[in-house]
Amino acid sequence: MFKMILLTVLFLSGFCINCYFCAAIRDEAPQCGYQSCHPLKDGFINIHLVPHTHDDVGWLKTVDEYYYGANNSIQNAGVQYIIDSVIDELKKDTNRRFIYVETAFFWKWWIHQDDYVKHQVKTFINNGQLEFIGGGWTMNDEAATHYQSTIDQMTWGLRKLNDTFGECGRPKIGWQIDPFGHSREMASIFAQLGFDGLFLGRIDYQDKEKRFTSKTPEMVWKGSANLEKADIFTGVLYNNYAPPRGFCFDILCEDEPLVDDKRSPLYNIERKVDDFFAYLKNASETYTTPNVLLTMGEDFNYQDAHTWFKNLDKLIYYANLRQANGSKYNLIYSTPSCYLKAVHDANQKFVEKTDDFFPYSSDGNSFWTGYFTSRPTLKRFERQANNFLQVCKQVYALDDLGPEDWVDLNSLREAMGIMQHHDAITGTEKQHVADDYARILQEGINECQFIVNSALSEIITGENNTDPEPAPKIAINSCWFTNISSCPYTESQDNFVVTVYNPLSRPVIKYVRLPVLGEAYSVSDPKGNDIEVQLIPIADPILKIPGRESKATVDLIFVAEEIPPLGFKSYSVTKQDGNMISKPEDITEITSGDGVVGFGLDPQTGLLNRVIMNEQAIPISQEFLFYEGNVGNNEVPTNRSSGAYIFRPIPGKNATAVADKVDFSVYRGNILSEVHQVFDDWVSQIIRIYNKEKLIEFDWLVGPIPDKDVNGKEIITRFTTELSTNSVFYTDSNGREILKRVRNSRPTWTLNLQEPVAGNYYPITSKITLVDEAKDLQLSVLTDRAQGGSSLRDGELELMVHRNCLHDDAFGVAEALVETAFGAGLVARGSHYLVLGPHANTTGDVSTSAQERDIAQRKILDSWVLISSPYNDTKYLKQYSGLKRSLPNNVQILTLEPWKGFSFLLRLEHILEKGEDPKLSQPAVIDLRNLFGPFEILDIRETTLAGNQWLDQNERLEFQTVDDSGRKSGKRAAVIQALDDYQITLNPMQIRTFVIEIQKN
């Protein structure tokens, strides 16, 4: 089947590398973007009316419910009708403008249109009437998302637009009008996408107040402490993304229509223009240039676009008539691009910003920090799906599967795009929507499982399938239920092959852990040599997880060492007689074989009391506690409930410990050792060390959360040390750069804080760190998914792992966040990885920070374990490397995926920040020649981050800042690092994106 598609696509497309970004076929020369803006009027305040719709890719309804307009009793919203009707309205008057943002919806619509409609749409795109803004598959969240998936989803959305509409379909503006806080990494990504500006809807109410009163709602945001090209003009919208009160003309709104018939008792045009001007007066005084952007739309507006445009036409006409009487307002249909261009051309200087916009509070008691943790299992599922998607892309590219086809890979690409949406991974959707997200993700995974199966089967057997509907020679499966220590494939066979695929660009070690039924196993490596195995009982609380039907009570563990980069090793597992299962031991000090890593337990309580690592040893305690979510009526801020968005513990009430004392049992072994702790019947944990890893794993299991009390419970794990941290802690930004946080403080305004807990919570996408500079100590906890976290007292850090909110927080979801499964409260399981080491110095080769980078990468792109039935063909490959040589440890192939025709998209990233490690934070040089095993690179050309424009063709608008006279964002960011042949240089935190044309070997 793959071969058929290959031929068909080639025949139809005839792509060559240089015409990827040719404009789509069109009838006339495009006059889009800045060329298509309505002229400004000198001496007037130009009011940019931006008709727009905000279409959540799932929230109260599922993606398809929103698209089709089903289940309207929940919310009257049907995206198919929105785009249909906007197109009809744009036809009527070329002055009208509209922006569309969410490519997931647009694409679903586009593929159902006939040629006539498609031609019309292209006309509107080419004349600037319809402009794509943002353009990612969704408007992604910025707190719980990982940068890899954000880049992927932007790439996928922008690619669809680019392929279809060419230059005029290429967004230039970031449009993050609804996400609940904004990460600095996202600003950096937008800059690297080549965007000219970014607009935000929601920022902290105190921040907003200050910016609005100091005329600084617009700024140049420096998105990176490492990159030179990460600055972007950023504007905070005047009214989030809503129209002025009284001027919502949507069919869903109840504002007065404009009535200009003087004979009607409803005649109101003069009064309405007066009202509008009063609003304009306030708005125009907030901004520095004689331009104001007004968002004329709301959630799922424009289903009946006509009601909007008919009234906007009247508003513009009658408001501008007042110019004859001295009005200085000039209303125009506009877009964010046209507004930005007007602001740019006004030649003002703007303030700089170097921090981020977290946490977001909409009032003194409503900190949107609950969603950092809401729906923890969905957040983890998304991370696993990303891991698998990258594996899938790689093996698709490495095998001779040919160019991208139109279904299989896209299914998970699109599912992951959807998951990035700011009501998906955030956990702020209704339950049935969360269920549907899981369904979508699972369908994508199923497709990728087929790809992985096919590709690896071909690589292993060396036989390409030419049958149109081939059955892969080898049936390869993934263990998707290891979260409940279950795997049907390992549990049902006495003999099986374990293939461990490493998606990283360097060799890695992988501790393979498989639930089995037997009591003794042998494992042989690719060379046929038996390797060490260990069998440990599965912890009792795991066996009791509701819904778990597995008969496995034991985990089989072995170490896959030196798995090749972009490659795999296969191991044969055979059940043996005897009983190798570890027995518990009566000890409280657990160390690795070499004693390098270890921890101690308090013999009385069974709780952690000490850790050893990197030649450091510190006292430390770890415990589980819960906050009780406030129950309010949401009528005033001080009565806010804790809910899906909002974290609000009962004011003044501290977290309660789940247990002061735990039952525990210790298992030691040559591969790993672990302690099984039971805190309560709903909280347990395994603390684990690996003999060849510098980390301590905390494998926690929480749930079903008791829900019989009045208040919900929000469960944290808290690590308490004696580190002197001086109110400071560090958190990552979308898994990438590290930001300094100061408790009870914000970098750009004097904080008035009424919520001392929730107001100090930050999104922890991958890591939270404490530093004691005096002791030169650094303690980090890495996560396996996004969570909320903080350091509420010096030396202490906490992460929220699970939450149960018995009340809605009245920000729209209208459901309490009470997750259930199998008739009980949902159980969540996950891992924290604790790393301790010196802060400034290094021990051995690498700094503690560099160790953490390594671990983080190996967790986000974990080696993927695949199970197949045993095979004995000696010709079959048991070890494989997609790379002929490993890349340096500070560089990773962020993306390798089939692109178009015989080309791939290749992204290289430097994974360290400046100063994190004396060696690894240096620039790295990669030679791409003769690097990939299965193919040669024939041609290479660098693009912007999303691969939708040649980098040397990307020019950005320049904006001056007041902070640094003469310093400008813009052009600077577009500086292209010359390609020295195939030698690619990467500076710290740099990501470089290439389209490579390849020839299969």
Added chain:
Amino acid sequence: MFKMILLTVLFLSGFCINCYFCAAIRDEAPQCGYQSCHPLKDGFINIHLVPHTHDDVGWLKTVDEYYYGANNSIQNAGVQYIIDSVIDELKKDTNRRFIYVETAFFWKWWIHQDDYVKHQVKTFINNGQLEFIGGGWTMNDEAATHYQSTIDQMTWGLRKLNDTFGECGRPKIGWQIDPFGHSREMASIFAQLGFDGLFLGRIDYQDKEKRFTSKTPEMVWKGSANLEKADIFTGVLYNNYAPPRGFCFDILCEDEPLVDDKRSPLYNIERKVDDFFAYLKNASETYTTPNVLLTMGEDFNYQDAHTWFKNLDKLIYYANLRQANGSKYNLIYSTPSCYLKAVHDANQKFVEKTDDFFPYSSDGNSFWTGYFTSRPTLKRFERQANNFLQVCKQVYALDDLGPEDWVDLNSLREAMGIMQHHDAITGTEKQHVADDYARILQEGINECQFIVNSALSEIITGENNTDPEPAPKIAINSCWFTNISSCPYTESQDNFVVTVYNPLSRPVIKYVRLPVLGEAYSVSDPKGNDIEVQLIPIADPILKIPGRESKATVDLIFVAEEIPPLGFKSYSVTKQDGNMISKPEDITEITSGDGVVGFGLDPQTGLLNRVIMNEQAIPISQEFLFYEGNVGNNEVPTNRSSGAYIFRPIPGKNATAVADKVDFSVYRGNILSEVHQVFDDWVSQIIRIYNKEKLIEFDWLVGPIPDKDVNGKEIITRFTTELSTNSVFYTDSNGREILKRVRNSRPTWTLNLQEPVAGNYYPITSKITLVDEAKDLQLSVLTDRAQGGSSLRDGELELMVHRNCLHDDAFGVAEALVETAFGAGLVARGSHYLVLGPHANTTGDVSTSAQERDIAQRKILDSWVLISSPYNDTKYLKQYSGLKRSLPNNVQILTLEPWKGFSFLLRLEHILEKGEDPKLSQPAVIDLRNLFGPFEILDIRETTLAGNQWLDQNERLEFQTVDDSGRKSGKRAAVIQALDDYQITLNPMQIRTFVIEIQKN
């Protein structure tokens, strides 16, 4: 100003009589109406999907609120958007169809369109995609409306369509889908309009059950017992006017959209087609031909027409795909016309119907008979406005005011059109809407007051104003506050002129009654002779009506005799010294001077106990009682509340008498005598006889209705006699033909009656009659507005005059019907006219029924009293007749109004039914030559009732009936009575309509 308009209009129009009905200018030959229907499929059941919107011309919102889409918090509805969006959708596919019904809204929309849109609309009308159905200014009520106003409103709506769109804009179908019961007169009117069929939405649930199970929902309705051409095919719709459950695709609905993408979890197209077919099976078994009409729309649907059409397209496509698998359903876009044509062509025979569809009950406890009386003052105001509109039209035509202009006369024409709407005159609108109707009516009246003032001033002074903005020489005003016995013009002047205009075609007598401040007056007739006057104190309760600020305590009364047809007499009134005010007398027998008419009071109770008239004398009592409206929760029918629509007294509870004994005072005089009765502080009455009238007037005053009880009060006047009536009584149909009613019975099905009071109520537009055949007695009570009435026991009749419903009845209004004014409950005042006489025989010249016809006419088109300051120019006309000779007493000019250019619309009517009077029920012959004073008729051509088609060009579809083999409706009805020169013959109840081309004398 009038002259200017005259010249302008002539210049622009250049109308000639024969091209009135030319098709509107168009680009291609029209293929509308029956020619434009989608072909039927033989051997299939053809499913006629009729996309439609039902747009109430005011109900929960005012007319303008509905048009503009204002006040959407009450109801999401904006007609401007409906028509806009339907036009957009029709563009997309010529297969699509839409019908529009309410010309009031369409016209408001049309005049705001540009030429481009108008051209498009004409295209859709000419190709049959857009068809007008009904086409009256509104979809009029059929219970509380008078036939004159119904004809007027149909005429005005159809004229606008005809003038603008020609033949293809001419409706052929009556579409009364929402009115709450259906009158036989309305069927007759539709037949006379030349319509081919009529569709009804609401009929009694028992009637519907019987018709649906006996396959007789379609019938030939014989609309008149007198006319040959009043039959019309009538169909009862399957689901009122709603779409099948689950198939409402409007933006306001919450039904599933059709999803045909198999990849979507929402995919439902097969299941939905199954559901639709299940519905079709039931529907198709109900009707006799292989055609089913399904109404695909609802109240104010199609604001976003796209959601409807997009899904209907899919439904049709996928349902018809099933034909390949043997389905016998063939779905097509259709219209009521196309359905009717299909039914016609199926050549079936249909049952006949000769009664009407009153009262309407939607379930066993919900009789829609409350609205017969709801808002009694608005119902009266509407009647007065009609009276004034006819005066206004006549004087406009009689004076040299020239052809119709575009504002003045139309304002009241359109206001009256709006008032006929089935939520206007019915009183079933919200309070603020009722207020707005009154405003609209008042604005129309103000315009007509200007016309009457100008026209009469010109006639009186003999001077045409040539000044572009002339001030009339004489300021002529009407007394609009005689309902509270107040008139600012007579109260503020000692000398004034009273001009009494008679809109009837024969001379009449008018008892002029004017509130004044003086105690003695002289009145001189047009010849300068003093005539008799009488001054009577205004009854005390009237003086106490809340809001009455008049200082008048006395009514001046004189008789204007022999007022010329379509003419006037002017009387000079001068205040005199002395005191002429009548003093009360201590008597209980009151008779006219000649003793012909009289009544007696019970000396003990003060209540009526006897009447004498037409040589008959009978014992009779009259009293006021009230029903207590049931308070329910409306959750089940048996818990229905009495409300604006529904009359539902507390089950089993009889009406309670307001008083058993009244205070009274008697005033006698040479002109009239009257008794002032006081029943309670909120109910009083004047019983009055005139020396030259054969009637007894009951001038009742009710309110403020006490509202402190749990239950509302619904007040009736009840007349109790000893007549033996055998369960039978008679009520009029829209003021025209008389229908026999039998208590607790229906003519066409066996009645199961759970509401013995409400279920016997009928609409009394003008008259209710009891007959004792044995005694040869006939007792009628005529009303001055529409009311509910009944005869609940033999010899007894009652009329509901006012009602206060403290609870809503849950049929949509969502407001209790509690009317207030000036901070108190609304006071209503009105008159009943009792006539007693022999039933079969005649006394003197005319039958009792003919007397009643005369009175009814003189009340509906009362002589209009106009007041002006005194003038002494002897050349001024004090007497004037528009007719050179009176018409016979059985004929009336129903309509004389300026039409177009130099043409008028003239309607003549025979005002008696067959057999009502030996002489007057004979055919009448009118000679139009040399009849009108101010103009000559140059040409005359007969039209259909609405004047929108030459009668000889009207062909109707013929339908056979099973009752009368070979008898057909249709062609027969289009038989044209040849015009014998200018001799017009009128048979009983016949109305003939002509366009006359005139030349001013």
